[in-house]
Amino acid sequence: MSTVEVEPEGGAGTSVRVRRPRGYLRIGNLVALPVRGVTVLAAIVVLVLTVAAAVATLTLGRLGIAPGDLLPAILGGAEGKEKFVLNRLRGPRLVVCLGAGAAFGLSGALFQTATRNPLASPDVIGLASGAGAGAAIFALAMPGGAPVWLGALLGATGAMGVVHLATGTGFRDPGRLVVAGIGVAAIGTAITQYVVYVVERDKASALSAYVNGSVAARSWADAATIGLVLLVVAVPAVVLSRHLDLGEMGDEVARSLGGNPGRARTCGVVLAIVLSAGAVTVAGPVAFIALTAPQIARRSTRGSGPHLVLSTLVGMLLLTVADLAAQQLPYVEPLPVGIYTLAFGGAYLGFLLTREWRSGRL
Amino acid sequence: MKADSEVPDGDSGIDTATADAGPVAATGVVLRTTVLLIGCLVLLLVALFASVMFGSRTTSFGDVVDVLTGHGDPYLTTVVESRYPRTALGVLAGASLAVAGTLMQGVTRNPLADPGLLGINAGAAAGIVTGTAFAGATGGWAALWWALPGALLAGGFVHILGGGGAGGGTVRLVLAGAVLSAVLGAYIQAVALSKPKVFDSYRYWVVGALGGRGWDVFWSVSPLAGLGLAAALLLGPGLNALALGDESATALGTNPAVLRASGLAAATVASAAATAAVGPIAFVGLGVPHIVRAMVGTDFRRQIAFSALLGPALLLLADVVGRVLLRPQELMVGVVTAFVGAPALLIAVRRMRVAT
Numbered sequence: 068m069s070t071v072e073v074e075p076e077g078g079a080g081t082s083v084r085v086r087r088p089r090g091y092l093r094i095g096n097l098v099a100l101p102v103r104g105v106t107v108l109a110a111i112v113v114l115v116l117t118v119a120a121a122v123a124t125l126t127l128g129r130l131g132i133a134p135g136d137l138l139p140a141i142l143g144g145a146e147g148k149e150k151f152v153l154n155r156l157r158g159p160r161l162v163v164c165l166g167a168g169a170a171f172g173l174s175g176a177l178f179q180t181a182t183r184n185p186l187a188s189p190d191v192i193g194l195a196s197g198a199g200a201g202a203a204i205f206a207l208a209m210p211g212g213a214p215v216w217l218g219a220l221l222g223a224t225g226a227m228g229v230v231h232l233a234t235g236t237g238f239r240d241p242g243r244l245v246v247a248g249i250g251v252a253a254i255g256t257a258i259t260q261y262v263v264y265v266v267e268r269d270k271a272s273a274l275s276a277y278v279n280g281s282v283a284a285r286s287w288a289d290a291a292t293i294g295l296v297l298l299v300v301a302v303p304a305v306v307l308s309r310h311l312d313l314g315e316m317g318d319e320v321a322r323s324l325g326g327n328p329g330r331a332r333t334c335g336v337v338l339a340i341v342l343s344a345g346a347v348t349v350a351g352p353v354a355f356i357a358l359t360a361p362q363i364a365r366r367s368t369r370g371s372g373p374h375l376v377l378s379t380l381v382g383m384l385l386l387t388v389a390d391l392a393a394q395q396l397p398y399v400e401p402l403p404v405g406i407y408t409l410a411f412g413g414a415y416l417g418f419l420l421t422r423e424w425r426s427g428r429l
Numbered sequence: 430m431k432a433d434s435e436v437p438d439g440d441s442g443i444d445t446a447t448a449d450a451g452p453v454a455a456t457g458v459v460l461r462t463t464v465l466l467i468g469c470l471v472l473l474l475v476a477l478f479a480s481v482m483f484g485s486r487t488t489s490f491g492d493v494v495d496v497l498t499g500h501g502d503p504y505l506t507t508v509v510e511s512r513y514p515r516t517a518l519g520v521l522a523g524a525s526l527a528v529a530g531t532l533m534q535g536v537t538r539n540p541l542a543d544p545g546l547l548g549i550n551a552g553a554a555a556g557i558v559t560g561t562a563f564a565g566a567t568g569g570w571a572a573l574w575w576a577l578p579g580a581l582l583a584g585g586f587v588h589i590l591g592g593g594g595a596g597g598g599t600v601r602l603v604l605a606g607a608v609l610s611a612v613l614g615a616y617i618q619a620v621a622l623s624k625p626k627v628f629d630s631y632r633y634w635v636v637g638a639l640g641g642r643g644w645d646v647f648w649s650v651s652p653l654a655g656l657g658l659a660a661a662l663l664l665g666p667g668l669n670a671l672a673l674g675d676e677s678a679t680a681l682g683t684n685p686a687v688l689r690a691s692g693l694a695a696a697t698v699a700s701a702a703a704t705a706a707v708g709p710i711a712f713v714g715l716g717v718p719h720i721v722r723a724m725v726g727t728d729f730r731r732q733i734a735f736s737a738l739l740g741p742a743l744l745l746l747a748d749v750v751g752r753v754l755l756r757p758q759e760l761m762v763g764v765v766t767a768f769v770g771a772p773a774l775l776i777a778v779r780r781m782r783v784a785t
Contacts, residue, residue, distance in 0.1 A: 186604075208533070213450035218554070231777070233775035233776075233778050233780055234779070235778070235779045240781075242781065243778050243781055246541065246774065246776075246777075246778050246781065247775055247778045249541065249774060250770075250771035250772070250775045250778070251711065251771065251775070253711045253767045253770065253771045253774075254767055254768060254771045256711075256767070257711065257763065257764045257767030257768065257771075258764075260632070260635055260637075260763070260764070261760070261761065261764045262635040263632050263634060263636075264632055264633065264636045264761065267628060268625055268628065271628070271632060272622060272625065272628055273622070275618070275622060275628070276622055279618055279622075354611075355611070363589075397783070399619075400623040402618075402619055402622060403618075403622070405618075406615050406618045406619050407615070409611055409614055409615040409618070410612060410615035410616075410619075412609055412611055413609075413610075413611025413612035413614070413615060414612060416604065416607060416608045416611065417608040417612070419589075420434070420590075420601065420604050420605065420608060424601060
């Protein structure tokens, strides 16, 4: 990321000079996405890296498609083994990674901006544990061929419903959200652990792997699901972006500028939940993408604002790279992708912590 | 959280009453405390008795009294005596977790602080996983011996990384705990999912249960738990001074940094001992301090003493409920406390002052 750590335009010592307003991408009166040089540069870098990771995902390994054959294969000329690898083994898995990563990244950006908590994500309020519990209950109640993804979706929505009811103020008050989330997460974890305790070992192991978040053996239907979720959420998210930007200046200022910070916050949290629930449905509760992607996006451009687009791209990159590691790392048994993101997220958080600590800000 | 209002001024009603009305009100406080103390003791006795009475094999009140007085028939004596270790473990774990929670919430001034924040759970789990996978512990409860060093190492590491004590940087402490929990979590899952034997000892421990352990487990962790509890009792007066703010605490002749560090160390030691023995148990460390504060106010000497009584009582009662609910199977106490504690927390959320 060091390549894109450029000082924002203006830099230091410009307090006297009148700054011209930042560039905005405007569509009518409704949409105004801030566009800055640094952001565009960062987005291009992230996109290039993502494409590189995607190509590596399809080409590496014993079953990889030879790099020269890749483009023709994607354009429709796949035959035999290549067709199988592209259409069944790795293609859907890659698209699910890209889609779920994008959804987690955007979800985290919306949630962190809406709750004004830079270390928050829908997982903090119990979404992941709810999904795990739903999957566990389905696995226990309907042994053999139960649609685990449906359990995860119901669990995630149920958990969010409980949080909504418990706070009494809906999703408006960040403080209450966190506390209610602790309670909901505890119940979800208890259910999952109980089921993992009582079922026989193989099933418990499979369930445990799913609860960590895994994209193994996905189909095009999963890819379509997450694509649909992203499509549905994209437009409201872009419209909301400006309102969330206003909210960053504080509720008072936002209100005096004609915004409705409470409503913007609720909308942000709801959209974040929908995105995360969609991603969890296809990929399981993958840890830390929603938390780290917006952090990386914000830190690489050093700008203010929700950073929706860049967070989305970083989320795609992170999950794709993590899954590449899950598939190709030598000497390690194939592990669910969620374990890699957990390790990476922990390490990244540790890195941030020591940096803040060294610079004396914490 | 409700403690937002309780910690600063929960006791003020009593204090102003004492100041205004002199000895009469002071007697009232003593009376109230005595009544509460007797209530807690009775509750603990009931819980102890229930814990040796209920189980998959039904025993009546009379049977238990016979066994306790030494006149029981041999079979029933065996049945009842088999419930002694888990009862003792319940007392030890309940007291340790509740007192550790009280210390944590007092030192960090965070009403949501809980021993799990210190990375203890992750450390103990990592110890179990490492012991089973690489050091030849033969699955089952043999792995428990590895939980204690794991928990202590993790707690120590979080203290060093988080710089607990120096300048009261408790945010750093919490973040350090989160970092360690995440990294260890990845390690635990990676090892557990690739080795079935490891996975078994991990999943049986992580659910949190009192049953299935013998006296050996109790005796191996009780010195450490006792050390933590004793330190907590000694720290009471100092923590009272600390609650007035660092400057007042210094003026009163205490050293805030040392107090904070020793409070956290005592909490670490006590909760590591409990967690190693019975697994992570939710809400005892978080919830009991809140109940106790609502009962006896903010005096840490009283808070710690009452936590040490109420924690075991509630944990044992939860365990009894778990044994009765699905008889002859049992529901692990970790699951029961989550299902009791979480709804209580969700109801308490509504009483929080809206922050915005």
